[in-house]
Amino acid sequence: MDAQRRAFASVLSGGRQSTPTLVLMTALLRRVITGSAFVLIPHLCAAQHVVCGLGPPPGSSDFDSWSAKTEQQRQSLGYLLVCESFLDRYRYEAQIAGDTAVRRKLAFEPHGLDGSLFNSLEFLGSIADGFGDRGAAMYRRVFRGTEGEIITLQEFSLQGGASVRTTRDDGHLRLRGTDAQLSIVQAASGKGFAQLTWQEDSTYFEATIDRGLDSGRSKERLVATAASLPRYGQGTSKK
The missing domain is CATH 2.60.120 (Jelly Rolls)
Structure with missing residues (x-):
């Protein structure tokens, strides 16, 4: 289990992995490590679109593509995937x-x-x-x-x-x-x-x-x- 955690943490941080390691991660159904437990997050991978702020301002050159990517992911996962720090705006x-x-x-x-x-x-x-x-x-x-x-x-x-x-x-x-x-x-x-x-x-x-x-x-x-x-x-x- 520790080896799996280290491998997965390296994937999330962008580290280069061998083919067997990537196959292992697929077999784990892309589970995300939270303490001593594993929580299943569908489709999560290193290239996933993660929202960490409000995004580009409306009218900017990146706004339409960012919005489309965000909405596509929301439809695919059933939620908006965000950074941990993004959740602070909901804590009162x-x-x-x-x-x-x-x-x-x-x-x-x-x-x-x-x-x-x-x-x-x-x-x-x-x-x-x-x-x-x-x-x-x-x-x-x-x-x-x-x-x-x-x-x-x-x-x-x-x-x-x-x-x-x-x-x-x-x-x-x-x-x-x-x-x-x-x-x-x-x-x-x-x-x-x-x-x-x-x-x-x-x-x-x-x-x-x-x-x-x-x-x-x-x-x-x-x-x-x-x-x-x-x-x-x-x-x-x-x-």
Whole structure:
């Protein structure tokens, strides 16, 4: 097993391998080493397209080819393959503060959670961002589930003419009577995030869970939790 790990690590780092070693890696179904265990990542190889940032800016000479390659891989794997550091943009635990102080900064009244599946989760705190003259337009709540998973719910107020534009065509589904998008980003280690986005009236929602493609029914749990939100004004907004 140690020899297999060393050989695979060399492949990932671009080292030159003999034909028998490459055959061995194929026989291992391109498994990725994570500690003492192996996690199966389909089609992973040294030449795989790995996203480590936002990519080329729109209109640049590389933008179209980069976007096409990224979308092709997303369709092939069922997720976007990213660097470990890319996942940090989905981690909010270090940014949260006490909810009472955060709410005072908001420029809108957030949705209540009464009767929703969010109420069964441990509430860790919240974040305000997107500040304007009237206050913050973005409110994110952070929760922990019974298995240690971190689930977030973001509301972005579109009052005052703000808008959100999405460009992808993947992961379409119907949620709460409207169109929604479900996408997954995942690193070679198997760690990842599922992200669900949708819009209702003047609010743009984003919900995330820190689980990748192969983590049980994480996608289904995220969709069910989001679908359980009461309509605006029907749930007491206490957290």
